[in-house]
Amino acid sequence: MYITVPFVDLKAQYHSIKPQIDVAVEQVLEETAFIGGRYVKQFEQAFASLYGVEYVIPCANGTDSLYILLKMLGIGKGDEVITVANSWISSSETITQAGAAPVFADIDPVYWSMDVQALEQAVTPATKAVIAVHLHGQMCEIDAIHAVCKKHGLYLIEDCAQSHFSEYKDVRAGLTGIAGSFSFYPGKNLGAYGDAGCIITKDEGLATQCRMFANHGALIKHQHQMEGINSRLDGLQASILHAKLPYILEWTKQRQQKAEQYRRLLNDVPQLQLPVDRPNSKHSYHLFVVLAQQRDALLHYLKENGVEAAIHYPALLPLLPAYSYRGYKAEQFPHAYHYQQHCISLPIYPELTEEQLQHVCTIIKQFYQQHG
Numbered sequence: 001m002y003i004t005v006p007f008v009d010l011k012a013q014y015h016s017i018k019p020q021i022d023v024a025v026e027q028v029l030e031e032t033a034f035i036g037g038r039y040v041k042q043f044e045q046a047f048a049s050l051y052g053v054e055y056v057i058p059c060a061n062g063t064d065s066l067y068i069l070l071k072m073l074g075i076g077k078g079d080e081v082i083t084v085a086n087s088w089i090s091s092s093e094t095i096t097q098a099g100a101a102p103v104f105a106d107i108d109p110v111y112w113s114m115d116v117q118a119l120e121q122a123v124t125p126a127t128k129a130v131i132a133v134h135l136h137g138q139m140c141e142i143d144a145i146h147a148v149c150k151k152h153g154l155y156l157i158e159d160c161a162q163s164h165f166s167e168y169k170d171v172r173a174g175l176t177g178i179a180g181s182f183s184f185y186p187g188k189n190l191g192a193y194g195d196a197g198c199i200i201t202k203d204e205g206l207a208t209q210c211r212m213f214a215n216h217g218a219l220i221k222h223q224h225q226m227e228g229i230n231s232r233l234d235g236l237q238a239s240i241l242h243a244k245l246p247y248i249l250e251w252t253k254q255r256q257q258k259a260e261q262y263r264r265l266l267n268d269v270p271q272l273q274l275p276v277d278r279p280n281s282k283h284s285y286h287l288f289v290v291l292a293q294q295r296d297a298l299l300h301y302l303k304e305n306g307v308e309a310a311i312h313y314p315a316l317l318p319l320l321p322a323y324s325y326r327g328y329k330a331e332q333f334p335h336a337y338h339y340q341q342h343c344i345s346l347p348i349y350p351e352l353t354e355e356q357l358q359h360v361c362t363i364i365k366q367f368y369q370q371h372g
C-alpha cells in the first residue's frame with residue numbers, strides 16, 4: 001500500500017473535533033459577533049486561566065503582537081534589539097517596523113536556540129531589548145537570558161509562536177520576560193482557521209497600553225488616548241480557538257510521544273543529529289527537526305516516497321536579501337549556519353499515525369542505505 005505523509009494535516013484535526021468546531025462557528029454567525037464581543041472575551045479568559053497568566057491581549061496575528069510590544073515598551077529610533085539568527089522573519093522585521101535596528105545572535109550547537117554568550121557579546125549601549133525565540137517548541141535557556149537582560153537593563157520579550165505550553169524549570173514559555181507573544185496561525189500548535197495572535201503579560205500597565213494600541217489607541221470607542229493600529233482578533237477565530245483549547249494539553253503530549261518514537265526509530269542512523277530536549281524543560285514539538293547529511297537529496301527522496309518534509313528555514317535571517325544592506329556574513333553565525341545547511345523538519349502532529357511515522361523512518365533509512 002502506498003502511504004502518504006503530509007507535513008501538516010489540519011483536515012484530520014478538524015474532523016476529530018468537527019461537532020465542537022461547527023457549533024463554535026455557528027454561534028458566532030447566529031449572533032453576528034464578528035468583531036469584539038463575548039467570544040473574544042471568552043477565549044481571552046480561558047487562555048489566561050489555562051496558561052496561568054494575568055493578562056491576555058488578543059490581536060490579529062503573531063507578528064503584530066511583537067510589534068505592539070516593542071512600540072509599547074517605547075522602543076524606536078536609535079535603539080537596538082537583539083534576536084536570533086535562525087527564526088521566522090517576524091522576529092526581526094517587527095524590530096525595524098518599530099524604528100529600531102535588529103541585531104542577530106548565533107545559536108548553540110546542541111539545542112539550536114539563542115546562545116547566551118553570543119547574546120551577551122551582541123549587547124551595546126544602544127541595546128534596549130531582547131526577543132528570545134523558543135523555536136520548534138524548544139525552550140531557550142531563558143533564565144540565563146533573563147539574567148543577561150537584568151544585568152544590562154534590557155526588556156526581555158519571548159516569541160512563543162512555536163512554543164505554546166513549553167516549559168523550562170516549570171515556568172511556561174512567555175512567563176519569564178516582560179511579555180510573551182503568541183501566534184495562532186493555522187499550522188501552529190494551537191491554530192485558528194485564519195490569522196490570530198495574542199500577547200501575554202503579568203504587567204498590568206503594559207497590558208493596558210497594548211490593548212489600547214491594538215484598538216486604534218482607544219479602550220472605549222471614540223476615546224482615542226493615542227494613535228494606534230487595527231489589530232483585532234475576530235470573533236470567529238476566537239470561538240474556534242476556544243473550542244480547541246480543551247484539547248491542547250493532550251495534543252502537546254501526543255507531539256512529545258511522536259518525538260520519542262522518532263528518536264527511538266532514528267537513533268541508530270549515524271547520518272542524523274537528532275533534537276535533544278533541554279534538561280529540565282518540556283519541549284512542545286511544534287517541529288521535529290533533525291540535522292541530516294545530504295539534506296537536499298534526502299528531502300527530495302522523501303518527497304518521491306510520499307513524505308512531505310520542510311526546511312525551517314532555508315536562509316538565516318541576517319543573510320536574507322532583506323538585510324543585505326547590513327553586510328552580514330555566514331561566518332558570523334557558525335552554529336546557525338551549520339544548522340541551516342543541514343536542518344530538515346519531519347512531519348509531526350497529534351494525528352500522525354504510527355504507520356505514517358514508521359514510513360517516514362523507513363524511507364530515511366532506505367535513503368542512507370542507498371547513499372552511504
Ligand SMILES: *Cc1c(COP(=O)(O)O)cnc(C)c1O
Binds near residue numbers: 088133135197
Ligand atoms: C509563526 C511565527 C510568527 C508570526 O506569526 P503570524 O501569526 O504568522 O504573524 C512569529 N515568530 C515565529 C517564530 C513564528 O514561527
